[in-house]
Amino acid sequence: MPHVALVTAQAARATDEDLAPLESALRDSGAQVSIVDWDDAKIDWSQFDLTVLRSCWDYTARYVEFLIWAERISQQTRLVNRFEIVRWNTDKHYLAELQRAGIAIVPSQFVEPGSDVPAELRLFLDKHGDCAELVVKPVIGAGSMDTQRYTREDSDSAIAHIERLLKAGRSVLLQPYLDRVDEAGETALIHFDGEYSHSIRKGPMLRHREDATNGLYHAEQIDPREADVSERALAIRVLAALPFDDALAYARVDLIRATDGTPALLELELAEPSLFFRHAPGSAKRFAATLLKRIDKDALI
Incomplete structure (x- = not known):
């Protein structure tokens, strides 16, 4: 009986809606399942045939510690997705790499610690003259934590936000607020093993002058949605552009509409995304089969 660890965080256990259906699907398929916290020092990770990152949503405040942990346990168990992918994807500088590979992304400007923040913001606003609002977010962040939306008239507040993040040693990402999202x-x-599984719609989350969330993530309005041809095509191109040869056990490609109506990559989630099983009947079972297939392949080597 294969033993699978579903990795979460203590603060996320009550809100991760994917855990229960995935646990059930894995058990129905003949696996033993343990739901464990990533920072539980008592866990012997070598007991697991597969360790699946699910909702380690507090990692952004403990990023170096989290990466050290992920690299260490990847030497004791099979980590899904693997450590190199997790390290690459949890830093949003990957957007620049994908843009260089020809992927249409939401326009992005990175501000690094030590930068002249007012000059960087002026450069951004001058470059995006048709942008009435902008979004400030940390490069290493999840769930819209420390992310806020500003108008041009709110420049002083935006500068203060950027400087606060930089002072904490965090790089910052500036993006125009594309109002088609409203x-x-x-x-x-959502893709399993490189194959499209299902899609959902997220309602707009950032409201003008709304304070950043103090929780693990911003509350989301989720509905089923069937991605259209242009969105599916872009998602395929995104996955093909990744600097990894292996098909990923799971990947979530988040898109929004650009000013001209075409889809653009907002974020790529390869480390710990919600997969929204309850909005797609059969998806938890498909994902469980994807995971167990990886164990079977290992057994044949």
Whole structure:
């Protein structure tokens, strides 16, 4: 009986809606399942045939510690997705790499510690003259934590936000607020083993002058949505552009509509995304089969 660890965080256990259906699907398929916290020092990770990152949503405040942990346990168990992918994807500088590979992304400007923040913001606003609002977010962040939306008239507040993040040693990402999201929302396309499984719609989360969330993540409005041809095509291109040869056990491609109506990559989630099983009947079972297939392949080597 294969033993699978589903890795979460103590603060996320009550809110991760994917844990229960995935645990059930794995048990129904003949696996032993343990739900464990990533920072539980008592865990012997070598007991698991597969260790699946699910909702380690507090990692952003303990990023170096989390990466050290992930690298260490990847030498004791099979980590999914693997450590190199997790390290690459948890730092949003990957967006620049994908843009260089020809992927349409939401326009992004990175501000690094030590920068002249007012000059960087002026450069951004001058470059995006048709942008009425912008979004400030940390490069290493999840769930819209420390992310806020500002108008041009709020420049002083935006500068203070950026400087606060930089002072903490965190790089910052500036993006124009693409207002088509207010009507269309985001489309998140979920793939298992490189194959499209299902998609959902996220309603707009950032409201003008709303304080950043103090929780692990910003509350989301989720509905089923069937991604259209252009969104599916972009998601395929995104996955093909990754600097990894292996098909990923799971990947979530989050898209929004650019000013001209075409889809653009907002974020790529390869480390600990919600997969929204309850909005897609059969998806938990498909993912369980994807995971167990990886164990079977290992047994044949």
